[in-house]
Amino acid sequence: MAxxxxxxxVSKTYDLDGENPVQALDRVTLDVAEGEFVSVIGPSxxxxxxxxxxVGGLIAQYEGSVRIDGRAVDGAHRDVGVVFxxxxxxxxxxxLDNVAFPLEVQGMGKPERDERARKFVSLVGLEGFENHYxxxxxxxxxxxxAVARTLAYEPRxxxxxxxxxxxxxxxxMLLGDKMLEIWAALNQTMLLITHNIxxxxxxxxxxxxxxxxxxxxxxxxxxxxxxxxxxxxxxxxKFGEYVGRLWTLLREEASRGMVxxxxxxxxx
Amino acid sequence: xxxxxxxxxxxxxxGGIGLAIFLCVLEIAVETGMVMELVVPRPSDTFLAFxxxxxxxDLVGNFFVTLGMTAASTAIALSIGVPFGxxxxxxxxxxxAYEGWLAAAFAAPTVLLYPLFLVIFGRTYLTLIMMxxxxxxxxxxxxxRQGLLxxxxxxxxxxxxxNVSEREMFWKIQLPSAVPTIFTGIRxxxxxxxxxxxxxxxxxxxxxxxxxxxxxxxxxDTPGTYASxxxxxxxxVFFYWGFGRIEKWLRPV
Ligand SMILES: Nc1ncnc2c1ncn2[C@@H]1O[C@H](COP(=O)(O)OP(=O)(O)OP(=O)(O)O)[C@@H](O)[C@H]1O
Ligand SMILES: [Mg+2]
Numbered sequence: 001m002a003x004x005x006x007x008x009x010v011s012k013t014y015d016l017d018g019e020n021p022v023q024a025l026d027r028v029t030l031d032v033a034e035g036e037f038v039s040v041i042g043p044s045x046x047x048x049x050x051x052x053x054x055v056g057g058l059i060a061q062y063e064g065s066v067r068i069d070g071r072a073v074d075g076a077h078r079d080v081g082v083v084f085x086x087x088x089x090x091x092x093x094x095x096l097d098n099v100a101f102p103l104e105v106q107g108m109g110k111p112e113r114d115e116r117a118r119k120f121v122s123l124v125g126l127e128g129f130e131n132h133y134x135x136x137x138x139x140x141x142x143x144x145x146a147v148a149r150t151l152a153y154e155p156r157x158x159x160x161x162x163x164x165x166x167x168x169x170x171x172x173m174l175l176g177d178k179m180l181e182i183w184a185a186l187n188q189t190m191l192l193i194t195h196n197i198x199x200x201x202x203x204x205x206x207x208x209x210x211x212x213x214x215x216x217x218x219x220x221x222x223x224x225x226x227x228x229x230x231x232x233x234x235x236x237x238k239f240g241e242y243v244g245r246l247w248t249l250l251r252e253e254a255s256r257g258m259v260x261x262x263x264x265x266x267x268x
Numbered sequence: 269x270x271x272x273x274x275x276x277x278x279x280x281x282x283g284g285i286g287l288a289i290f291l292c293v294l295e296i297a298v299e300t301g302m303v304m305e306l307v308v309p310r311p312s313d314t315f316l317a318f319x320x321x322x323x324x325x326d327l328v329g330n331f332f333v334t335l336g337m338t339a340a341s342t343a344i345a346l347s348i349g350v351p352f353g354x355x356x357x358x359x360x361x362x363x364x365a366y367e368g369w370l371a372a373a374f375a376a377p378t379v380l381l382y383p384l385f386l387v388i389f390g391r392t393y394l395t396l397i398m399m400x401x402x403x404x405x406x407x408x409x410x411x412x413r414q415g416l417l418x419x420x421x422x423x424x425x426x427x428x429x430x431n432v433s434e435r436e437m438f439w440k441i442q443l444p445s446a447v448p449t450i451f452t453g454i455r456x457x458x459x460x461x462x463x464x465x466x467x468x469x470x471x472x473x474x475x476x477x478x479x480x481x482x483x484x485x486x487x488x489d490t491p492g493t494y495a496s497x498x499x500x501x502x503x504x505v506f507f508y509w510g511f512g513r514i515e516k517w518l519r520p521v
Pocket of ligand 2: 048049050085161
């Protein structure tokens with residue numbers, strides 16, 4: 001299939017006070033095919049969220065280029081939807097009104113958008129919580145609300161920044177299955193940031209391993225496991241091999257990251 | 269369930285009981301001479317003073333005069349304060365430049381400027397409204413700016429990622445986010461407005477409840493003075509309750 005998203009030579013340096021520049025990304029190049037499921041994995045602070053914010057058009061100043069369907073992206077693109085790492089539901093809106101938000105700002109009438117939103121609410125398994133406010137939901141339910149809200153926008157490319165980061169392993173696996181179902185049903189291109197190796201292997205066509213500061217792509221691993229998958233693939237030997245390979249790659253980066261972080265703390 | 273459970277369920281009742289106990293203690297304290305009756309009348313006497321004050325000075329009518337003046341001042345304070353707060357938020361330099369001045373102006377006893385306002389507006393309701401508006405608007409300006417500055421970057425990014433217009437960004441994300449902070453400003457503002465209006469009414473012997481307080485005071489009618497002060501408190505209770513309801517309506521949680 002044709003590449004829907006082309007990220008080429010993207011670099012980003014944060015320079016808040018002009019004295020301590022932090023290079024978050026260093027010449028990141030990645031092409032993603034339409035309908036592909038790609039996970040990005042790497043140590044904390046390696047620039048994953050920065051990369052997504054650039055693709056999502058939320059960071060204007062960077063080097064390199066991002067193209068969608070071969071056209072350079074400038075600002076937030078209609079075809080890109082982002083689920084943020086941080087808590088992002090609107091506390092003053094119910095689940096249904098949160099999910100209907102993108103439809104509301106597109107000018108869709110209330111009956112129609114409510115009906116559409118209901119579909120996505122049930123897609124993420126939140127039926128019965130339509131009229132709850134975020135404060136009345138668990139962390140995982142809030143994140144699912146945010147996922148449903150971005151799904152309701154019906155972007156061709158979904159950027160999911162650790163949507164299930166704060167969840168326990170079991171719930172996360174079940175939600176992983178849910179994501180696969182949704183992905184199969186909606187035919188979207190998915191990019192997922194995760195810290196979880198199992199999750200990355202379980203869900204992806206390819207796993208992008210990033211290295212610690214400056215954030216570079218260290219390796220891209222194609223996951224050659226049969227589809228459709230569910231969390232049951234986890235017990236197959238091939239799955240174990242992939243996990244092992246990823247762990248070896250990540251261990252180096254993670255320990256380097258920890259040493260640097262400790263040194264930084266000590267220097268203060 | 270036990271009584272204490274039900275009590276904790278109805279804050280109005282708990283508050284009412286607390287007030288009743290306080291009034292009883294006060295009644296006894298005055299009765300036994302621990303508190304001088306000339307300074308604080310018996311609560312029961314204050315209560316009994318309502319009918320004569322009503323008869324003499326139309327307490328209820330003047331309650332609505334003061335309430336109306338406060339409402340008018342607050343309406344002006346809101347319609348100027350919120351947009352100005354937004355302006356200071358959008359123009360960071362002005363915001364930083366004026367923040368200190370605003371805080372200083374808020375601390376200034378503007379009530380002392382009443383002779384100036386008398387010259388400009390005369391002994392009219394306009395003087396009351398303008399003098400009520402000034403101290404009411406300042407906290408609204410400050411809190412609106414603060415509230416907008418405090419809107420989470422992530423929520424703004426959500427809006428941007430959905431390509432919302434600037435207008436919708438304000439009405440659907442920034443304003444609702446800032447509502448609790450803005451309402452803190454409104455509550456403080458409305459109290460200052462009320463205090464200023466009553467003080468001016470008292471000083472220039474014109475308008476609503478403040479004028480009655482002054483009249484009762486000069487007659488050495490202590491229960492009557494207290495009765496009219498209670499009426500002032502009821503105005504403040506009304507606004508506190510009213511803005512609480514509006515906030516709840518705008519931000520259910
Ligand atoms: N707005 C910002 N201003 C300055 N520096 C930033 C900013 N955002 C991120 N950084 C820095 O850029 C680097 C990469 O940050 P980023 O959030 O992209 O990491 P991440 O890979 O998403 O980490 P995590 O897995 O912990 O979410 C970090 O060192 C961070 O300190
Ligand atoms: Mg991140």
